[in-house]
Structure formats: structure tokens, C-alpha cells
Amino acid sequence: MQAGNLKDRATLYSARTEGAQPAWPIIGSLWAGFQEPKSVGRGEQTGIRAADSTYVQMRYRPSMQQGQLLRRQGMWYVVESVEPGYNRSELAVSARRIIGSTAQYRQRGAVETTEVLAFITRENIYTGPMSEPRMQIELFQPQLPYPWGRRGDTIALFGGTFTVDGVVEGSDNGVTLKVLVTS
Incomplete structure (x- = not known):
């Protein structure tokens, strides 16, 4: 993984916590590389989530999991899947952008x-x-x-x-x- 590809600063939020008042606590900040899907062949939007997934590359984080939220430059993403990269030092994350x-x-x-x-x-x-x-x-x-x-x-x-x-x-x-x- 090349550090130059991780040019976007993002905030990682926990999945929703239950209790007296549901919350999405901030876990921390991270550097990541976001690759938005291409517009060719994009499906029609039927809900608040984007039709196609965004590819996010980041350093390995053992706490990263499905259902967490990422926020980058005012845009929100819901983590769909987390896979180890080519080596243990990186993660390949699939996330849906909130388009509303x-x-x-x-x-x-x-x-x-x-x-x-x-x-x-x-x-x-x-x-x-x-x-x-x-x-x-x-x-x-x-x-x-x-x-x-x-x-x-x-x-x-x-x-x-x-x-x-x-x-x-x-x-x-x-x-x-x-x-x-x-x-």
C-alpha cells in the first residue's frame, strides 16, 4: 500500500448503540483513499443509499466492521464489508454513500x-x-x-x-x- 493513496481524512463512527438514547459514537480519525463508482451502468437510485458501492482503502484497523459509518468532507458512508488487503497492513472496505x-x-x-x-x-x-x-x-x-x-x-x-x-x-x-x- 502506498501512503500517497491515502489522501482523504475521514472520521469513523461506531455502529448504532442501544440504550436510553441511540448514538453513533466517534471511534477516531483515519487516512483513507476513496474511489467513487463510475457512472457507466449505474443503477437507478431507490433509496437514500447510493446504487453502487464506494471502494475505500485504509491501513489495517482490527476494530473496523460492517455497519460502522465513515464521514469525509461532509459526505456519509455506511460500511458494507471489510476485507484484508494484499497484506495484513491494509484493508479493502466497501461502503455505500448516503445520497439524499x-x-x-x-x-x-x-x-x-x-x-x-x-x-x-x-x-x-x-x-x-x-x-x-x-x-x-x-x-x-x-x-x-x-x-x-x-x-x-x-x-x-x-x-x-x-x-x-x-x-x-x-x-x-x-x-x-x-x-x-x-x-
Whole structure:
């Protein structure tokens, strides 16, 4: 491994910890080389995670594992796999970039808003007693204030304001959360 290839400074975060308030503690900083996927043959984005993986090269870290987060120059990545490199001194990491639009999240009754990455995953879902139209918005959890996804919270995205009606069952994967919203 050539040290010159490790030109990006990144912060490594732990996978989500459980407890009274979920958190993603900072593990430390590291030097890494990020190779973003080429645009040729790229699949269509269907969620907040990028369609293709980013290759990340770094020095060997025994604590590096799947589910951790990397942050580089304001961009977030979710570690998918960690493999030893050609020798024990390096790691080859596959990570998905979080690709979302900047939204403003406000908890019910709060004055302050929080900037969060969001992605509209589905539109015009008819649900509820009157078959009212809903949309699904996927949110990046580490940026959300806890408790998140409560009925009445609002999300300002693309010039519109959406009200959270509930969390999509089974969508909390420790990194993202899908909520049903009304406009």
C-alpha cells in the first residue's frame, strides 16, 4: 500500500448503540483513499443509499466492521464489508454513500429545526380509514433528534412541508428510517 493513496481524512463512527438514547459514537480519525463508482451502468437510485458501492482503502484497523459509518468532507458512508488487503497492513472496505437531499426536520412542538438527509422513496400510497394518499420518506438517523419519527413531526423538503404520520414497520435498520407522511 502506498501512503500517497491515502489522501482523504475521514472520521469513523461506531455502529448504532442501544440504550436510553441511540448514538453513533466517534471511534477516531483515519487516512483513507476513496474511489467513487463510475457512472457507466449505474443503477437507478431507490433509496437514500447510493446504487453502487464506494471502494475505500485504509491501513489495517482490527476494530473496523460492517455497519460502522465513515464521514469525509461532509459526505456519509455506511460500511458494507471489510476485507484484508494484499497484506495484513491494509484493508479493502466497501461502503455505500448516503445520497439524499437536505431537508429540515422539526419535532412536534419544537422551535428549532435540524438539517437531515432525506429521500422520497414512494409516492401516492393510499392508506388509512379513508384511503388518504401518503408518501414514504427515508431519513438518515444519525442526524435526527431523538425521539424520531413521531406523529406530528414535520419535514421540509423540496419547498413543501410534510407531516409525519408514522414509522414504516421494520424500516429502522440502525442507519436509516422510513416514515409515512402527508402533505
